[in-house]
Amino acid sequence: MKEIVLVSDFDFPLPPQLVATQPAEPRDSARLLVYDRATAAVRHQVFRDLPTFLRRGDLLVLNDTQVRPWRLRGVRATGGAVECLLLRLDGARGEGFVKPSKKLRPGDTVQMERGAIAITLRESLGGGRWQFDLAARDGDVALALEACGRAPLPPYIARDGAEDAVRDRQRYQTVFARVPGAVAAPTAGLHFTPELLTALTAMGVHIAYVTLHVGEGTFAPLRTNVVEEHRMHAEGYELPEATALAVAAARARGGRVIAVGTTSCRTLETCARDDRTVAAGTGESSLFLYPGRPLRVVDALLTNFHLPQSTLLMLVAAFVGREEILRVYAEAIERGYRFFSFGDAMLLA
Secondary structure (H helix, E strand, O other), X not given: OOOOOEHHHHOOOOOHHHEOOOOXXXXXXXXXXXXXXXXXXXXEEEHHHHHHHOOOOOEEEEEOEXXXXXXXXXXXXXXXXXXXXXXXXXXXXXXXXXXXXXXXXXXXEEEEOOOOEEEEEEEEEEOOEEEEEEEEOOOOHHHHHHHHOEOOOOOOOOOOOOOOHHHHHHHOOOOOOOEEEEOOOOHHHHHOOHHHHHHHHHOOOEEEEEEEOOOHHHHOOOOOOEHHHOOOOOEEEEEOHHHHHXXXXXXXXXXXXXXXXXXXXXXXXXXXXXXXXXXXXXXXXXXXXXXXXXXXXXXXXXXXXXXXXXXXXHHHHHHHOHHHHHHHHHHHHHXXXXXXXXXXXXXEO
């Protein structure tokens, strides 16, 4: 009889003070936990030590999606604060989350970012999600969003005092971001600096790119306690021919395929072939990886520390095992590692 895997099996106690609300500075000064799957040994390093654990001929696969600055703050006519996270834009028609949703009605117009943009609510889609029209004071909505929009930081990243919108936009973006389309950052990539990437290339590590636009599904909680019953939100991806060739070349020379982040991992595994290479292509991925659905292409995974009972934790557990990853997380918590988007990193090799 097949064992039923429960979402509650992936729970663990996380002290709230370990949720990172500020990024490490500089980027590569974050801590790095290194786990050896063959020996179960754990080492505690700093992210700039990453070259020590990679080898000539390895292939590092990065997600080059670019986060759109589509979070807006404004005020209602009554003076109450409003926040909007735009998910889609088609001309002047938008769709996204607006809060506090219960105080808003169809037809309401809200001035955002000191009047640079106005949103007029059209239809509530439930769960705080709306369709609305946008108008820019200077006429071009897309340019106005680029000029005054804020980084779509997760809600658990609280700010004490004034928000530094310019700094947040710079730090909530990888240094290799290239293709606009994400509503959240591929956070494992935030630790890289141009200097570190140059050093890796100089030592013979190859670098390739995929694009997976992190969508609103990243905010969605699991609404079932049976893991297999969860359905992932589809996210658009592209795996270029150059990356497919790079994976095949890594296999031929005996190098490892190392996914940077769960988004790169899911893209590679979505395109997996039986010979552990990948097929180039574009499409949408709703691939859900959890124990019992092993990884076929990825040899090592570089990732951050994830939320209890999350699909991201389940993906990592598919790679190293549920009990083992919970043991490693317990050690990380004991040693004060920082969790989530601005937190520390781990290399599972």
